[in-house]
């Protein structure tokens with residue numbers, strides 16, 4: 001999970017790179033905004049996490065977000081871990097929406113939207129399990145005065161098509 005490597009553009013990381021002149025969280029104005037703070041311990045994030053069922057199960061204090069993730073990952077099923085990862089994404093979106101002045105929807109609706117997003121993803125993932133066709137392709141040097149056209153493929157989840 002990208003957030004565990006501490007490369008997200010948090011205020012602390014932007015301050016270290018001299019992009020910002022302060023390392024303080026602009027949402028609460030009290031603490032340095034590192035990944036742990038913005039995703040887990042900031043008052044705004046805590047409101048969000050309390051709408052999930054993760055907070056009563058994982059009331060962690062201090063450390064890094066990698067510590068939070070490690071504790072959560074060691075105690076959860078794969079399905080719960082997927083839900084947790086989607087909630088982490090939503091918490092980051094909540095933070096960004098707040099910073100950029102976007103209207104914040106009800107937090108419990110946000111959790112519901114997050115679970116719907118996961119369900120859509122799982123549905124698309126299931127539909128995309130089309131038969132795998134293995135074909136070895138060897139690159140050949142083009143002949144003089146010829147062109148090579150490289151193409152990518154894609155899968156349309158709703159139509160079950162590919163091309």
Ligand SMILES: [Zn+2]
Pocket residue numbers: 025026027028029030031033037038042043044
């Ligand atoms: Zn804060």
